Amino acid sequence: MQTIFPPPLRNRPNTGSENLLDELDLNKTTGRRTAPRLTSNFIAMIIVTRPDATEEQIEHIVDRIRSWGLKTEVSRGEMRVVIGVIGPEDKIREKPLGAFPGVESVTPVLKPYKLVAYEFRRTNSHIQIGNVTVGAKEVVVMAGPCSVESEDQITIIAKAVRKSGAKILRGGAFKPRTSPYSFQGLGKIGLQFLAEARRATGMPIITEVMDTKDLELVCEYADCLQIGARNMQNFSLLREVGRTNLPVMLKRGMSATVKDLLMSAEYILSEGNFNVLLCERGIRTFENMTRNTLDLNAVPVLKAETHLPVVVDPTHGIGVREFVPAMALAAVAAGADSIMIEVHNAPEQAKSDGEQALLPTDFEDLVTRVRSVAIAVGREL
Numbered sequence: 416m417q418t419i420f421p422p423p424l425r426n427r428p429n430t431g432s433e434n435l436l437d438e439l440d441l442n443k444t445t446g447r448r449t450a451p452r453l454t455s456n457f458i459a460m461i462i463v464t465r466p467d468a469t470e471e472q473i474e475h476i477v478d479r480i481r482s483w484g485l486k487t488e489v490s491r492g493e494m495r496v497v498i499g500v501i502g503p504e505d506k507i508r509e510k511p512l513g514a515f516p517g518v519e520s521v522t523p524v525l526k527p528y529k530l531v532a533y534e535f536r537r538t539n540s541h542i543q544i545g546n547v548t549v550g551a552k553e554v555v556v557m558a559g560p561c562s563v564e565s566e567d568q569i570t571i572i573a574k575a576v577r578k579s580g581a582k583i584l585r586g587g588a589f590k591p592r593t594s595p596y597s598f599q600g601l602g603k604i605g606l607q608f609l610a611e612a613r614r615a616t617g618m619p620i621i622t623e624v625m626d627t628k629d630l631e632l633v634c635e636y637a638d639c640l641q642i643g644a645r646n647m648q649n650f651s652l653l654r655e656v657g658r659t660n661l662p663v664m665l666k667r668g669m670s671a672t673v674k675d676l677l678m679s680a681e682y683i684l685s686e687g688n689f690n691v692l693l694c695e696r697g698i699r700t701f702e703n704m705t706r707n708t709l710d711l712n713a714v715p716v717l718k719a720e721t722h723l724p725v726v727v728d729p730t731h732g733i734g735v736r737e738f739v740p741a742m743a744l745a746a747v748a749a750g751a752d753s754i755m756i757e758v759h760n761a762p763e764q765a766k767s768d769g770e771q772a773l774l775p776t777d778f779e780d781l782v783t784r785v786r787s788v789a790i791a792v793g794r795e796l
């Protein structure tokens with residue numbers, strides 16, 4: 416298993432040149448991708464090569480398929496190379512894909528989420544967020560406050576969580592709030608404070624983009640874009656983030672099924688951006704002792720269904736500070752590639768979600784315990 420996708424281009428939304436499917440409708444004069452790439456007559460076929468296939472054979476297959484105007488996506492597993500082929504159904508069906516030397520099998524992806532399906536790559540994707548890789552052996556801890564409130568606040572918290580073992584800093588500058596009268600986030604200045612905290616700690620940052628009109632701005636600062644639960648089916652936003660090269664963490668909507676989540680992710684990949692992580696953050700159920708019901712069933716199901724890394728956010732999932740650690744440990748035991756934890760140095764003064772934020776000392780204790788669980792399930796931290 417290895418990282419296949421190139422590191423994101425910072426500050427350059429809409430100019431992805433390395434992404435899959437680029438030439439299909441890249442506007443040559445502006446560099447912007449225009450119309451959606453994959454439409455209903457597109458299919459995905461999977462070529463699995465033989466274990467003894469040579470590099471020359473693989474190169475020959477890829478070159479020939481590309482010369483037919485079809486797209487390929489090469490994934491290297493430990494034993495075999497898998498070549499995903501994407502293009503119009505009539506064009507793919509007429510090609511003798513099984514006839515190349517070195518090919519073991521050719522099968523169509525039957526799942527409705529074709530590019531997201533595990534079978535499309537038959538190996539886990541490793542997503543690069545700044546200098547951190549998510550989806551490999553290491554369980555990556557993301558932490559930080561719900562909202563960025565001031566430069567001091569975010570920098571103090573960033574330093575504390577980094578010291579305890581967090582690798583990625585979270586913090587919202589654009590906040591989706593249930594009430595229009597609640598704190599809505601600091602916007603651009605919040606992004607600047609985040610960038611300052613990144614400079615002070617070296618940690619890459621993940622922050623939410625709520626609206627297509629803010630995307631260009633958020634891309635200037637973020638190492639990973641977060642799409643919040645309330646926007647999981649905002650399809651125009653999904654398409655727009657799909658036209659950037661930045662990693663995108665897509666959170667499950669509070670009344671979305673796992674399949675809905677996978678289909679939403681497919682929107683992003685279908686635009687050419689394969690740098691996607693999926694996040695379980697709790698769903699609405701009849702239970703009201705907790706804020707949401709963290710659906711840890713989703714973790715093994717997602718790991719089976721998709722090659723994309725799975726993140727769990729136990730903070731929003733349970734919504735009660737004292738119960739967050741138990742669910743964080745359970746998430747790692749269930750197979751999460753990453754966990755996201757809200758941490759605040761003065762939760763009673765927090766502008767959002769103070770009741771669910773861990774204190775830095777509790778977070779430090781949690782990371783130690785998460786490490787033990789990670790090791791117990793064959794991971795590292």
Ligand code: PEP
Pocket residue numbers: 561587591642643644645666696731
């Ligand atoms: C958040 O991460 O602070 C957030 C608003 O999450 P969600 O979209 O899952 O509610």
Ligand code: MN
Pocket residue numbers: 561562731757767768
């Ligand atoms: Mn929050």
